[in-house]
Amino acid sequence: MKGRTIVLDHIQGREAAALMVDGKLDDLLIAADAPAPGTIYRARADRPVKGQGGMFLTTPDGPAFLRQVKGLAPGASLLVQVGGYAEPGKAIPVTNRILFKSRFAIVTPDAPGLNISRSIKDDDKRDQLLEIAHEQMGDSPYGLILRSCCMDADAGDIADDISAMLAQAEQVMTDEGSDVELLIEGDSPHILAWRDWTDPAEVVTKTGSFETHGVLDALDVARGVSEPLPGGGYLYIEPTRALVAVDVNTGADTSLAAGTKANFACAKALPRALRVRGLAGQITLDLAPMPKKDRRGFESALRAAFKSDPDETILAGWTPLGHFELQRKRSRLPVAEVLK
Structure with missing residues (x-):
């Protein structure tokens, strides 16, 4: 089977997404029990790790570890984002440089400025995207990155995406709570597929599609x-x-x-x-x-x-x-x- 196909289904009761390219499994996303990358916590500093410049934190999902942190005292409250999955028996890896990422836009609270993917070369398109960015971001102190898939996207869809990510960022970054809390869960496999697999593709959502499109056979090899x-x-x-x-x-x-x-x-x-x-x-x-x-x-x-x-x-x-x-x-x- 030629071409790209995104298959959204479930396997063993877990949400999953598969990207098939010319009939071959090219990428696979499966929901896990561990916190997904992108999850945002209000965490509490627990104890520093001498010699490593890091800090163990308390989160609702267990201990986390923040690298290269300075001036953070035990007991302090801070916002962190899961950066990846932990090795067995280790703390959740987190970062305090939080990103709000969607299909077209990435809002960067710690990095002000409006930026457009370098892969977009057309000057007229870049000017159009900058205009949309200025209109949606207004006088926000946060930064914005417009991703490469904006090149062929509808201007209204891009504007809506920027607006949604900006609203989410403002809600989280202005949070005044102090208790340890889960603020935003990381994206599920189906959302990640929509967000990151942006090249043109047929999308299949029917239950049982993993079997009919060869995903299960490819999984046996994987x-x-x-x-x-x-x-x-x-x-x-x-x-x-x-x-x-x-x-x-x-x-x-x-x-x-x-x-x-x-x-x-x-x-x-x-x-x-x-x-x-x-x-x-x-x-x-x-x-x-x-x-x-x-x-x-x-x-x-x-x-x-x-x-x-x-x-x-x-x-x-x-x-x-x-x-x-x-x-x-x-x-x-x-x-x-x-x-x-």
């Missing part, structure tokens, strides 16, 4: 350790408590260039393979044998592949043993943990 590569090779992706190990296998190809071909295929396929499995943290690639002169090309291919990936990934580089390491933000939970 819950396993093997990921086929073009050319007959394989990735073996195995999460451990410390890291995610990725082994590149050339398969039946025994030519001299087999290792190089498999590694470059790995570079292209790896972002999607990690994304649909929900894997993050420290990632170590055990690559197939290839000449050292091809390492720079492999790094460029890997960097290009992760450029369009929504989850922040740092390419850490090569180890003395010839492995390649990455660090990936935990913006989702592993599918194997959510779906037992």
